[in-house]
Amino acid sequence: MSARRGCFTLRSTHGKTVRVCATIANGRIEHLTITGDFFGEPVEAFRKLADELIGLGADDAEEIRKKVSGFLRENVKWIEGISEEDLGKAILECVRRLSEN
């Protein structure tokens, strides 16, 4: 099965945008990037979160959701302009769309 790559952009009701780009290969997340015009600290945390998701099953929404909320709780000091839910939603939606036939 060939790899599929794409991005999903979510405009948050908190005023900012999060854009998630991912590559799905053999039903798993091969690569993922979280970008956007939101605010938060530390800057490196969002890249580390993306790395943490690599290898997870693209259809395992529960596991992805759990990983995202656990990581944010432990590693992100603050986030403004988007909510934690927005971030999780953007990741799941990006992965879901790429998993569809």
Next chain:
Amino acid sequence: MSGEWRLLEVEWPEDPYLNLAAEEAIARAVGEGVAPTTLRFWRNANAVVIGAFQCASLEVRSRECLRHGVKVVRRFTGGGAVYHDIRNLNFAVSFRKPSPIPGDSIMKAYEAVGRAVVSGFGKLGVEAEFVPINDIQVRGRKICGMAGTLSRSLLFVHGCILVGSNLEILSRVLNVPKEKLEAKGVGKVRARVTTLIDELGREVGMDEVKDALKRGFEEVFDVEIVPGELTEWERKMINELYEKKYSTIEWNLGPCVKCPDRERDLKIFEKFGLISVKGEL
């Protein structure tokens, strides 16, 4: 009067990487308590400055940047990509915590700094308003965007004012997501921005704008702002940040360093000479 702030007018318009290194170094100095609360004014000659959570390849139109000689640099605060030219004016305010901002809140900091900028615009004869989260608008059009950060000992806000910027180049080099434009109710970047000169209907000098802003800050924060110099500590930190961070392609590309498109991005930026290629790739 509740104190004195330092005013810094240090800039390297042709070297946006150095300008951003200075921006972070000054903020760090204030946060560390080795420099007083500081207001800085500075300019870039021709650059796109992307947010800390953005990727150069997603936010800028590389070919347009090449055509117009626009360099791309990533800052240490979040927020969106902005175009800077010599007719933009940037300001930065660094507070050591506890700051005069209630609760040291970043959102309240945008509001308070926004009030100071709006007050400064008022002195020039432009009626503006702060629009949450981080914009200042005139008649519904953006004239200034702000960004900021918060750490253990620092509260920092900076912003970019469109004084007489080339809005045509701005709209060509920025690749704004359609979701953002739709949320703002406009189809094109050009339609949602304005400049001080457009609003005033006359030329306005940078010194006049800086003076008005300084008075706006003095009024809103009830302080006296006096000209100062970079400290030796700050000069060293600027050089260190420039060498290790702001002149590296790894930093300036953004979090997309592991993206499948990274090789393509590297080639584009190397070819166009937009980003210094130094450090670990």
